[in-house]
Amino acid sequence: MVIKCWVTHLMLLLITWKESRNCNGLTVDPPENLTVVDPGHFGHLEISWSPPGSLINMTNCSTLYHLEYFNTYRNSWSAARMSIRSYSVQFDLMKDIKVRVSTILDGPCTNNTMIQSTNYAELIQKPTSTGVVDTEVQDFICLFHNMEYLECKWRRNPKTPANSKHNLYFWHKKLGQAVECPTYIMSGGDRSGCNFTETSLPKFTDINFCVNGSSPKGPLKPTFFSLQIQNHVKPAIANKLHLQAGTDMELQLQWEHPVGRVPGHCLEWEVEHSQEGKTPPTKSVTRQTSLILTSVHNSERNCFRVRSKLSKYCADKSFWSDWSQPICNQEKKEIAPEPQLSVAPVYVGIAAAIIAVLVLSLCVGAALKVKKSRREKRPNSLLATLFAKHVTVTAGDA
Numbered sequence: 001m002v003i004k005c006w007v008t009h010l011m012l013l014l015i016t017w018k019e020s021r022n023c024n025g026l027t028v029d030p031p032e033n034l035t036v037v038d039p040g041h042f043g044h045l046e047i048s049w050s051p052p053g054s055l056i057n058m059t060n061c062s063t064l065y066h067l068e069y070f071n072t073y074r075n076s077w078s079a080a081r082m083s084i085r086s087y088s089v090q091f092d093l094m095k096d097i098k099v100r101v102s103t104i105l106d107g108p109c110t111n112n113t114m115i116q117s118t119n120y121a122e123l124i125q126k127p128t129s130t131g132v133v134d135t136e137v138q139d140f141i142c143l144f145h146n147m148e149y150l151e152c153k154w155r156r157n158p159k160t161p162a163n164s165k166h167n168l169y170f171w172h173k174k175l176g177q178a179v180e181c182p183t184y185i186m187s188g189g190d191r192s193g194c195n196f197t198e199t200s201l202p203k204f205t206d207i208n209f210c211v212n213g214s215s216p217k218g219p220l221k222p223t224f225f226s227l228q229i230q231n232h233v234k235p236a237i238a239n240k241l242h243l244q245a246g247t248d249m250e251l252q253l254q255w256e257h258p259v260g261r262v263p264g265h266c267l268e269w270e271v272e273h274s275q276e277g278k279t280p281p282t283k284s285v286t287r288q289t290s291l292i293l294t295s296v297h298n299s300e301r302n303c304f305r306v307r308s309k310l311s312k313y314c315a316d317k318s319f320w321s322d323w324s325q326p327i328c329n330q331e332k333k334e335i336a337p338e339p340q341l342s343v344a345p346v347y348v349g350i351a352a353a354i355i356a357v358l359v360l361s362l363c364v365g366a367a368l369k370v371k372k373s374r375r376e377k378r379p380n381s382l383l384a385t386l387f388a389k390h391v392t393v394t395a396g397d398a
Contacts, residue, residue, distance in 0.1 A: 042208035070098035131221030146260035153193035164215035266314035
């Protein structure tokens with residue numbers, strides 16, 4: 001209800017102000033000499049203008065200026081009202097720059113009625129066309145790893161000529177001029193990113209980047225980016241997970257905040273639970289570092305992993321950390337006793353082997369006895385024959 005009343009009051013005020021613009025037949029001209037200057041800060045431009053010449057003789061009036069510019073990051077118009085004749089705004093240099101300014105008079109010369117010029121000074125500036133066509137870098141992304149260091153990477157355009165060299169420069173308000181990347185990341189002999197490990201970068205401040213370069217065919221087409229590093233945090237991996245079984249049908253999962261500069265109260269967590277035989281895994285989000293799952297069968301294998309990112313209360317946006325190593329509960333499957341039939345063949349086989357060994361032993365023993373007896377019989381029969389012959393010969397002689 002309060003919001004509706006406030007909106008109604010604002011609309012009435014605007015209508016009253018619009019009707020008083022031409023009060024007493026007095027008109028005012030728009031500003032002159034509207035310019036946009038690029039001081040080399042990769043999109044942080046300076047807008048300036050001059051008062052209309054018709055105000056030179058109006059000494060008893062106060063002058064304001066109503067500035068409007070198209071915010072390409074929000075894709076909408078933004079406005080500011082001021083008495084000075086210059087203003088600094090962040091623009092995306094890869095898109096059109098649109099600016100317009102009107103004049104507002106107030107004071108004794110207008111009977112203390114605010115009058116705005118019916119026209120405005122306008123400027124539309126196209127993006128630069130310098131550089132070899134289709135050589136701008138692709139997939140530029142920056143990650144503020146665990147709030148400890150910033151790392152920006154890009155992908156080389158496939159149409160970039162061979163033997164090209166990329167450069168990265170950055171600027172923010174605490175720097176007098178743009179500075180080159182302190183440590184380049186190399187990939188296959190080419191520059192593919194920048195590491196800011198040893199460089200202190202401010203939070204809640206626009207940091208502007210420019211990636212350009214050179215090639216045998218001419219300068220590479222520049223690419224511009226602007227960001228605030230607190231919106232590009234990627235937390236570290238949670239590496240201490242604990243899982244224990246509670247009462248029946250319950251599992252308790254706990255983990256710890258990763259070591260680093262990210263405040264623990266800023267993190268929100270996503271827990272992934274996968275259960276044997278069930279797909280896909282279920283996911284849940286929590287602000288706590290523990291989770292109790294009920295109606296879980298301990299006899300089944302349950303696995304969990306977690307990841308984190310900054311909540312909306314600490315940053316406009318964030319990146320998910322990598323997943324932790326999964327942790328699983330031990331399976332508690334009851335092993336059924338094996339049927340007797342599966343054991344009987346083993347025993348039968350062992351008994352058969354024993355019998356076979358005994359039979360073989362008996363056979364061998366019997367064979368040895370027969371062989372021995374044969375050896376004993378052969379000398380005895382020979383002696384008997386010789387003895388018989390000797391007796392016969394002796395008898396003949398007699």
